[in-house]
Amino acid sequence: MVEPLQQPERRNPLRRTRQPSLPPVGRSRAGMLLTRAAAEGRFALQRCDECGAFCYPAHDVCPGCLSTDLKLTDAPDGGTLVSETVVRVPADVYFRERAPWRIGMVKLDCGPTVIAHLHADCGEAEPVRMSLQLDKAGQAAAFARPAGDTANAADDRQWREMTASPKFRRVLVTNGRSAVGQATAAALVAAGAKVHVGIAEPWKPFEAGKALEACTVVPLDVTDERSVRDLAADIGGKVDILINTGEHTRPGGLIGRHGTATIMDELSQTYLGFVHLAQAFGPAMRARGADGIDSAAAWVNVFSVYALANWAAYGTTSAAEAACVSLSHCLRGELRAGGVRVVNLFTGPLDTEWFQTVPPPKVAPKAVAKAIVSALESGVEEVFVGDVAEDVRQRLEANPKALERDLGA
Amino acid sequence: MAKPASRRTPYDGVVITTPVTIPYQRYSIESAQWWIGRALRALADASGIAARDFDGFCLSSFTVGPDTAIGLTQHFGLSVRWLDTIPLGGASAIAALRRAARAVQAGDCDVVACVAGDTNHVDSFRRTLENFSRFAQDAVYPYGAGGANASFAMIARHYMKRFGVGREDLGRIAVAQRANALNNPHALMKTPLTVEQYMAARPIADPIHLYDCVMPCAGAEAFLVMREETAAAAGLKGAKILASIERHNARIDDVVQNHGGWVADIDDLYAMAGLRPDALDFVQTYDDYPVIVMMQLEDLGFCAKGEGAAFVRAHDLTIGGDFPHNTSGGQLSVGQAGAAGAYLGVTEAIRQVLGSAGPTQVAGARTGLASGFGMINYDRGLSSGAVIVSGDG
Numbered sequence: 110m111v112e113p114l115q116q117p118e119r120r121n122p123l124r125r126t127r128q129p130s131l132p133p134v135g136r137s138r139a140g141m142l143l144t145r146a147a148a149e150g151r152f153a154l155q156r157c158d159e160c161g162a163f164c165y166p167a168h169d170v171c172p173g174c175l176s177t178d179l180k181l182t183d184a185p186d187g188g189t190l191v192s193e194t195v196v197r198v199p200a201d202v203y204f205r206e207r208a209p210w211r212i213g214m215v216k217l218d219c220g221p222t223v224i225a226h227l228h229a230d231c232g233e234a235e236p237v238r239m240s241l242q243l244d245k246a247g248q249a250a251a252f253a254r255p256a257g258d259t260a261n262a263a264d265d266r267q268w269r270e271m272t273a274s275p276k277f278r279r280v281l282v283t284n285g286r287s288a289v290g291q292a293t294a295a296a297l298v299a300a301g302a303k304v305h306v307g308i309a310e311p312w313k314p315f316e317a318g319k320a321l322e323a324c325t326v327v328p329l330d331v332t333d334e335r336s337v338r339d340l341a342a343d344i345g346g347k348v349d350i351l352i353n354t355g356e357h358t359r360p361g362g363l364i365g366r367h368g369t370a371t372i373m374d375e376l377s378q379t380y381l382g383f384v385h386l387a388q389a390f391g392p393a394m395r396a397r398g399a400d401g402i403d404s405a406a407a408w409v410n411v412f413s414v415y416a417l418a419n420w421a422a423y424g425t426t427s428a429a430e431a432a433c434v435s436l437s438h439c440l441r442g443e444l445r446a447g448g449v450r451v452v453n454l455f456t457g458p459l460d461t462e463w464f465q466t467v468p469p470p471k472v473a474p475k476a477v478a479k480a481i482v483s484a485l486e487s488g489v490e491e492v493f494v495g496d497v498a499e500d501v502r503q504r505l506e507a508n509p510k511a512l513e514r515d516l517g518a
Numbered sequence: 519m520a521k522p523a524s525r526r527t528p529y530d531g532v533v534i535t536t537p538v539t540i541p542y543q544r545y546s547i548e549s550a551q552w553w554i555g556r557a558l559r560a561l562a563d564a565s566g567i568a569a570r571d572f573d574g575f576c577l578s579s580f581t582v583g584p585d586t587a588i589g590l591t592q593h594f595g596l597s598v599r600w601l602d603t604i605p606l607g608g609a610s611a612i613a614a615l616r617r618a619a620r621a622v623q624a625g626d627c628d629v630v631a632c633v634a635g636d637t638n639h640v641d642s643f644r645r646t647l648e649n650f651s652r653f654a655q656d657a658v659y660p661y662g663a664g665g666a667n668a669s670f671a672m673i674a675r676h677y678m679k680r681f682g683v684g685r686e687d688l689g690r691i692a693v694a695q696r697a698n699a700l701n702n703p704h705a706l707m708k709t710p711l712t713v714e715q716y717m718a719a720r721p722i723a724d725p726i727h728l729y730d731c732v733m734p735c736a737g738a739e740a741f742l743v744m745r746e747e748t749a750a751a752a753g754l755k756g757a758k759i760l761a762s763i764e765r766h767n768a769r770i771d772d773v774v775q776n777h778g779g780w781v782a783d784i785d786d787l788y789a790m791a792g793l794r795p796d797a798l799d800f801v802q803t804y805d806d807y808p809v810i811v812m813m814q815l816e817d818l819g820f821c822a823k824g825e826g827a828a829f830v831r832a833h834d835l836t837i838g839g840d841f842p843h844n845t846s847g848g849q850l851s852v853g854q855a856g857a858a859g860a861y862l863g864v865t866e867a868i869r870q871v872l873g874s875a876g877p878t879q880v881a882g883a884r885t886g887l888a889s890g891f892g893m894i895n896y897d898r899g900l901s902s903g904a905v906i907v908s909g910d911g
Contacts, residue, residue, distance in 0.1 A: 192675050
């Protein structure tokens, strides 16, 4: 039985902020396959192509038939908790600070035995549902939850370590004027967050609408380094989740354009905006990664899926987005030291004015917002929103050259 | 169907001599090389055989890295024609004496110095845990289960539930060993332990409590293996090896470990020795946790599986009792000096059958068993071994 999480009390400014420590980060090369699965929110294990056996921990050679053909394969997530312990005196600093910590041995229905973090409602000899989560070190960790639904399940202390739940966290959404920004702010309020919404040029008319009534609107022009720094000076120490919804979508390719004005705008709004935000908010977030139940937890980027494969019709926009993806990997490495995760959402064309002439399917801003909340609550790192994004993801894996030819047509 | 008698070649003509212990320290600023070197020197001093006449060297250590046995030959000025590094943790001593015995029996070398030693710097235990094995690194250490405590806690909990074992049953083992340790001047634990204290100890990883755990420390243990005539020429008393077994990664169908590898070869052990368990004068089990001792008592044939608790209730495990067990106090009371923990029971067994155990001597001990268990690579201890030795008292 998990007690519902209580709204954290205001911080005593005289108390030292607990410095982040991380769980053990080392994994073998093969073990990193599971980190990939965890980042994508899949429960996948290595499976031998020859004998069909699942294996765990990560192997290089199948213990059943000595084949080296072990492929990461989605696995049935059922299992039974066969033993458990409460670790009260761990050797490791991260766990020592969080002790007592409950772990168990789960016999998976698909064969292997897994040592896993346990949800409080898992009972011995009872069925459990497994997932791979990213822990604070950004590495895969097996997690067992009860097979059925239980009350306040998401508020479980150990589960919350593996996610970036917005409940009781303070969130900054960067672009309150965009449809995605507004939908995201509303969804986060509904998920229990306290939300700041940034808008550029606040003297211009702004129809916040009912959805944003519960939010605090703040001035934020991401293209302006001063503006970003000013906001960070005000609220940087209490931003637990930052949602970078910056977008600047302009149709057009490369050689049909004269000059660089549009391209500069794209880079300024997206790439440099990202740089300003990261430099202003990143350090405090990294320092607050272990600051209680409303610690800094996640940085979310909303990217076009064409960041991963250039769509010539929006060629320079795609390139600017690609630069942002590269930058996000840098930021991910830097924030990992604080246990703060970077979540990248890749969307297909949005159902907004800048994709007006693009035929469906298009992604509703609400769907992006829903995906953001779901990513934070489930703890994943890479999300593809909508049919087009999913199509691009699959085709990139299947044959990137074919995709390139199609998108360049 | 009765199993055929062992067809293995007896260890005829081979003896183990000169058990030495370098007294343990909780923490040491010295290196593993220093501890191992001291053990080697002690072997030379106690045997009267110069170290340069050791032509075989067998090493076990967790903390000697990046060195292995070869690096230490140069470090210690040894010129050997037989060399081994045995990284089997708690099963290292059994493996070492088996290999050394065959080497001298075959004439590949004449005198093997078998040494295990480890240092314990303030952070070396944590470092050893961190780098213990790939599976542990990938699938155990990231769960806060660094070290054996959490893994053995899950094994213990499962075993206790399955066979109806209470903590107080396991406590009997720890309490009896502490009583034995009070006779051992080298034991780190020097105060008596009662069942009440055992039960009231703070939990470490349920159901493992403080007195279920060994204390990591620095130390070294060693012995010599040679042919009988070599020992006689040097005026050394030696213990004979009646039988030995080792087994790794046994019983993979135990979802949670209920058995050690002994269970696979136990008939062979007693057949080779030509005796039954009740003929033994003492037993030195590998006691990283009392639950492993209980499992061993079953798997080594002293009682049936699931009857370990009844067995320890029915017997007195102290030096003067009807089932003298871990007479030095074992790792639980002496301390666990890394790989030397594997040797602790073996050196004590040699002393017992040679009649040189001093204050921990079991009266009239001639034949005894020592066992080893080690390497919790992922979810279970993989290595196990046992030896039956005899001497003239």
